[in-house]
Amino acid sequence: MKKIIYLLWITLHLPVWAEDCPQWDKKEAAENINRLSGAVAHHDERYFNQNAPIISDSEYDALAARLKHWQACFPALEIKTHFPQDPQSKYTVNHQARMGSLKKARSDEKMKRFLARISGSEVLVQPKIDGIAVELVYENGQLIQASTRGNGETGVDILNHIRQIPLIPKMLTHLDIQTIILHGELFARLDKVAPSILKQYASARHMVAGQLNRSEPEIETIKAFDFFPWLWINSSYSSDLQSIKTLATMGFPLPLEYTHKVSSYRDVKQLLQHYSAIKKPLFLMDGIVIKAESNVFRNKLGWTDNTPAWGIALKFAPESAISEVEKIAFTIGRTGHITPILHVSPVVIKNRAITKVSLGSIQNLKKQEIALGDQVSILLKGSAIPVFGKVLFRPENRVLAKLPDTNRYTPFTCLSISPGCEEQFIARLIWLIGKQGLDLPPIDKPTIHQLVSTGKVKALEDILQLDHQSLLNAGMTQSESQQYLQSITEPKSLRQQIRAIGIPGVGKAKTKQLATCTQHLNELPRLKAEHMEKCSLHGVQAELTEFTNKAEIKALIMHLEKNIPTRSVGI
Template sequence: MKWITIFIGLLGWFSTMALAACPSWSPEQAQQEMAKLNEKLSEWDNAYYQQGNSVVSDATYDGLSSQFNEWQRCFKPADKLQQPWLPTQGKALHPIAHTGVKKLPDRAAVAQWMKGKTDLWVQPKVDGVAVTLVYQKGRLIKLLSRGDGEKGQDWTAKAKMIPAIPQTVSGLLADSVLQGEIFWKRESHVQKTMGSSNARSKAAGAMMRQSDPSLLNELGVFIWAWPDGPNKMNQKLEILSQGGFPLTKAWSLPVNSVEEIVAQRETWFTTPLPFVTDGIVVREAAEPAGKYWLPGKATWVIAWKFPPAQQIAEVKAIQFTTGRTGKVAVVLNLSPLQIDDKQVKRVNIGSVKRWQVLDIAPGDQVMVSLAGQGIPHVEEVVWRVSQRDKPQPPVEKMITPLSCLYFEPWCREQFIARLAWISSPAILNINGVSVRSWQQLQQSLHMEHIFSWITVTQEALSQISGMSTARVAHLWQQFTQARQQPFRQWLMAFGFPLPAVVLATLPDSQWSHLVARDELSWQKLPGIGSGRAKKLVEFVNHPQIAALAAFLAQQGIRGFVDQ
């Protein structure tokens, strides 16, 4: 399907999926899963090449193609890697082969490649359909898809309907071979925030379809190579611009250092462009004669791709986490992947219900992106394995906003989550006590309820294995200081079901005042309706809440001691 960018680099392109651990499948299951995915890839190929329809996004197809080859490396290493299906009519020979572009992973690799090279230029790596344009005696006589780099599909008839492609040229262009990218035109496209927008598929689809020629009006052309053209880059760019290919001059800049390349890459990644890009290309002005060009053999040009906005990852395991209010969240453990500057290994997909709707099992492939503030987010499930071995979620009817105030083995997670909430800066501000700290304290001290730490002695802390004297002193100091927190902070520590804005203006300063309130009394507070009032009455009279309040009174905590 997306042979435009996959074909040349397919054998070596495993930057995010490569070297992942092989699935722990039996030979029979591996055969089943591979056959199923291969069938789907072939189905997508057929729709794409025969009908010009892209059934799935570029990112989905590219990622699953790569995943198939990874499985093949695991289970059938002697077989040739799967190649993208090429259209049978792609038999037209390129007068000069498409070399493809080697992709370098980072700044250091680019700097290494630059050593000893001069007269370097940087261009955006336009994401579209690679083509050859052949002009003879000033007229366009051929337009060929790149295909396998040596042979492609003849699109000459379509070329006459694409306004962006000059049908006649003059001067040095009159007898020339040009290589470039047919792309889907965009307005103010910002790659970092908008991603690929499936522009590559749209461009290819417009070229493949036999109907709706109006789509060809949406195409542009960017010439990135003129083999056997003028030696001077400035001359080459000027002739192209005057001949009807102005984008090449507008988007080709000389560079002298890797710092300039880094800066330009960031600029093109974050500012509006008239096309979709997936990186930058750095090239030498001096090129060998066209007769020496071979697929995969270019040494005078490299690409440095942008970090992808989204990637496919395999679900390795599924975990359930319980928060302090009893809500169960589902967390996917993923094969590690890099998105932008963030390594992603886990992603929270929300509630058990949403997980069930998404129907995710270990072994499935999910599309992951970064949402606001760099938080990993599952966009969709792009592939499901045949064997659906899902873990059982916790029994939610046992887990409620009032459960796990007292420790029980089955609710360890919610109990620890409550302690983490209590110690947070906005509640009792017990500094330096993390979730892991509470886990260690509970394992050693066997605290009965969420306020048991108040009575822990310094001697008891010193008996905990691996806890230093300084750490013991710090915890003791923090626990002692927490006793002095205001009444309202202790109410928040309970998880008191009153909105923060209302709690801040609550006139009551004693627990006994709260117990004395009935539903009508609660409803006199702003924003408190009958439903909330009923919950508040139930909360303060709940046996475990009452017991904890009595405990705090025994410890002399302000607001709980009757005055």
């Protein structure tokens, strides 16, 4: 049964990957698809049976979607499908009612069609809690059965665990109802769980799953667990809202607090945005649930393929995506630091197109063992900065990148243009005239590249003595050129000029100290140890002396001394 559910989930809920098919022959296709199928099965086993995932849910979804796309690209291949071992022996409890799952609205059009289909009823919205689906059964007010979703028909007996959770009622009083069957989400209250406990697990959901797998749960951990009933199976009320109000009197207050009536698609989207923006949520969520309010209307629509026709899930925009490494490039910064850049097949995360991501260092590239053709996850950190996640799949034939010589570039190299030095030299120019340096009107990198490649800028000081026509020829406008040339002649503080030189190991604080201990730039190469000691400039004398005595830096200092007035106020 679980295998059937898995196939339906893959078929119905994962979108076909919107990209070209790989250019593989039959043998390559079979090898790579079988390898990826095995990788997905490995993650299934860790997720479903071990409760120890090593990738996020969104990374898994993307990996499974990639597998489906590849299979669609090569339909003639007979691919062995891997399934996680189904622990049927653990499923000892028969559910009182089948436990299905919601379909997902993966487009605005699908969401609108669903709302049109349930237009005969009022519409409710609830948060989609990311926990463990369970069934609770009360007989004459007493909790007598508790089980996990399992395969939808039978599940794992967790009655002992539920009885030890303080937030879940064990007795329901003042009721004339003999049997109450509740389906809902067992989850961890993020306002109650200790951070020291939570950090031991991949997520709050896996903390719950891990405790359910124990024969005896840890009391300190499960006291933070709670239950959110999302369906009263045998409710006699025609209105789900009335069911929710009654559940609140029984000791299940959360649905009443977190259920919203909506009247339009706009209302739905606003609630989706509201829940996705909550900084400190009560529980882990991955979207919202939209459903018909009328139980009579629900019965009319019924169920299809183990999913209710009267409800649907709308997930938050994923914060990660999977992409293929197409190229590995390297950038060289002002200090000689080499940064690997992964160029990947275009992906969209939160409406933002991403084609490359930084790895930070050569060491990280080696540690991650990334090669061309690898399938990697990319995340949006703080919804702004693309960051590398992890390698999700390595194909059969991988091409390793040729690594640059890390000893070739240092804080003292590429002080002028020479073969192999263009990138570091341009980084020095950008620093010199940028906000952290002389703070001149900006010249973008392509323009600086043009000036360097045409020979107009060969030394650092050349960027400060360009003429109007050279700037125009490089791509600047009339007004941009005039503003830049005018700004060059304006006074700059000594602190600005020292900072602009870019002395290794001398940051903002030490720049300020140097500016208060010297009168002129040309004193820097001649500073003695006793002078450095007096100015509390410990540990930078060697770098300062070596750097400022370089011929290229001496030439830059001479140009600044001669051509840029020093502003005495606010050193």
